[in-house]
Amino acid sequence: MERARARQPRKVVAQSHELEAHPQAVRVTVWLCATRPDSVWKLSPPRDTLGLALRGEEGALRHVALTVNGVRHELELEPRELLAYVLRERLGLTGTNIGCDTSSCGACTVLVNGESVKSCTMLGVQADGLEITTIEGLARDGELHPVQQAFHEHHALQCGYCTPGMVLAAVSLIEAGAATDEQAIRLGLEGNLCRCTGYHNIVKAVAAAAGVS
């Protein structure tokens, strides 16, 4: 406890030699993962050189209580389990899609206490005690949520992969009162990528749901 530590500048991110050799490595790698996944393996050293196998044991399990779509769940989670995986693998809520897995695409967006969050960038243990809404939790009594209905009416999806995240990001934007005009909607959805629609119909749908033209 009383072990003294020299007062020296702190390396905030990584002890990794890579970062020193390549200062922008984190952002660049994130970018590569999103755009050219095949190249990432060349950037990241094989697992064993990073000491993963050496560390061996898993982090201790933690007891976590999550309320997901109004239902309380008590789970024993490893701290490193990301919320996206908890929702998909532990709770079977596979409506939350994982697109990039690098915080860029927004496909994994859920609502945490009513606000949009990329669930691939939050630990399950960080969500302890919080309220999560996934796409499965939006419809009520067989009635689509107004944003879902607007996506349907405006043909705001093609393959549908981005749709759950896009809908939840839009719900959060509208609830925050920030979907005030077309430009605000476009900016407000900048965290969500769609590879199919070209965005126009998504923006129209969100505008319709928000009651703006």
Add this chain to the structure above:
Amino acid sequence: MIPAPFDYEVAESPEHAVGLLREREDAKLLAGGHSLLPAMRLRLARPACLIDIGRLSDLSYVRDVGDEIAIGALTRHKDVAGAPLLQEHCGIVAYAAGQVGDPQVRHRGTIGGSLSHGDPASDLPAVVLALGGTLVARGPSGERSIAASDFFTGVFETALAPDEMLVEVRVPKLGPASGWAYEKLSRRAQDWATVAVAAVVERSNGGASKAAVGLTNMGGTPLRATAVEEAIAGGAPIAEAAAHAAEGTDPPSDLAASADFRRHLARVLTRRALERAVAG
């Protein structure tokens, strides 16, 4: 991609967090996680222990403390952007926080994390540097204040000791003769700045009599464009002063831009930022 295993502790107070930092080997603080978790998933960072300070809601505030506005380290970008006190007295901080990433990032990321992370491409460091802000760190023997000009020491490096935690950021209230602008250029939605420029000026006779200019992503740390500031203080017109913006910088070349293009951007964005700051 799943991070390497780590232990997880929830800090109940700043003192508890600092105690854990001393006690636990290879531990890191976890605030919003929006810089740390992406790095951990890529195994670029693999701390043995995360100390979650994200629940220290007492450190989420924006307060009037006389000549300054004090911002708690755990205040999220979204709350900084929307804080009426900042909008009224130091609008550049609120505006720049609203330029960070996208709404999802702003719902989780914190001002303390942004500054402590020491990323020269982050928006708030250059803004706090241009404002001559102060960072308050808590360590085992209490609190100390660090001037922004001493805080950023290298790429992902800061003046924080391994057992210190940033608890507060202080920025000055800007007077009625002040103007400000933050000009950020990035090539893709939600991206970090290729280059950005923070300008805070004293306006006089339709021009600037004094300017403080902070540069984002023009070197290993956020930088002050001192040559520009001196030119303005010496009475040079904005266009002439802005031409000095790349002096003394060492911008990176990467996928987004070459170093040369960044130097060009620094000059152009500095001119725009100064013009906008003077305009009001």
